[in-house]
Amino acid sequence: MQTFALSELARKSGAVRHEAARAPVTITDRNQPRFVLMAIEDYDRLTRRAQDPRRVLDLTALSDADAEAVMAGLDKLILDEDRV
Numbered sequence: 747m748q749t750f751a752l753s754e755l756a757r758k759s760g761a762v763r764h765e766a767a768r769a770p771v772t773i774t775d776r777n778q779p780r781f782v783l784m785a786i787e788d789y790d791r792l793t794r795r796a797q798d799p800r801r802v803l804d805l806t807a808l809s810d811a812d813a814e815a816v817m818a819g820l821d822k823l824i825l826d827e828d829r830v
Contacts, residue, residue, distance in 0.1 A: 747772050747824075752780070772824070779824060 748765045749772040755762060762783065765771045770784040805813040 749774055749779075751775075751777075 747770055750758060750762050750765075752773055752775045755773070762771060766783040767785050770782050770788060772779045773781040773783060775781075803816070805816060808816065
């Protein structure tokens with residue numbers, strides 16, 4: 747997943763939109779992932795599977811161990827993407 751800093755959005759809006767049209771883009775704030783920008787088709791596909799369109803996965807519904815496992819897996823994916 748391509749990553750852009752929040753401060754880059756104004757300067758690189760065309761590049762961010764281009765990338766988001768191809769695949770979801772992570773937007774970071776102070777080097778922490780904060781937002782995801784994606785094409786509406788990707789969003790629709792995700793939310794069709796969810797009961798509540800504002801939530802794809804509710805970590806609070808998981809046990810602490812399962813929530814930690816999910817977060818660890820996401821952290822690993824983010825780190826692996828940064829190395830590419």
